[in-house]
Amino acid sequence: SQTIHQWPATLVQPVGSPLSLECTVEGTSNPNLYWYRQAAGRGLQLLFYSVGIGQISSEVPQNLSASRPQDRQFILSSKKLLLSDSGFYLCAWSPGGVEKLFFGSGTQLSVL
């Protein structure tokens, strides 16, 4: 069966420090991969999605970037964190098309 792993679960970082959040999927190949951010425990904002290795689409211009170095690995990065980057970050995968998304357990990022 397919599983999605996302880590770390919580992260506290100072303003101006770099960020790297990793997400991996097991049990499937060529998944669509997604990064969402949830602010203040409410609405989810799609940040990036990827349909294949090296193919990244950015939905919102911001201080973050994403990379997909391997088929089932999706990384969210920042060179210098801002206070406004704080939030709950969720990775997800889908088989593509109109199928449902499967979400990871999330990373709570606090930038101080």
Next chain:
Amino acid sequence: AQSVAQPEDQVNVAEGNPLTVKCTYSVSGNPYLFWYVQYPNRGLQFLLKYITGDNLVKGSYGFEAEFNKSQTSFHLKKPSALVSDSALYFCALNQGGKLIFGQGTELSVKP
């Protein structure tokens, strides 16, 4: 632009009563609609989806949703609410393989 809206920030119901969480959508073409639930500090869990076919969709944990094309709605329902149903509920629209979420509705079920 395609979108989903959840008009209620919070819904309060008594345990054992029926519950409805509202969702409306705006699309050009056929809508592909989903409901997800989120418990505190957790990822989202899939409840049900409407792609085509029967307007009444049955999902996990006794939930169902009714697709209404004329009212452009996809309300989530359950005949008898449980305290354990208390959570944040999201309606979502599939747009080209991406899910666009509503703002969420906090459901509180009191004993």
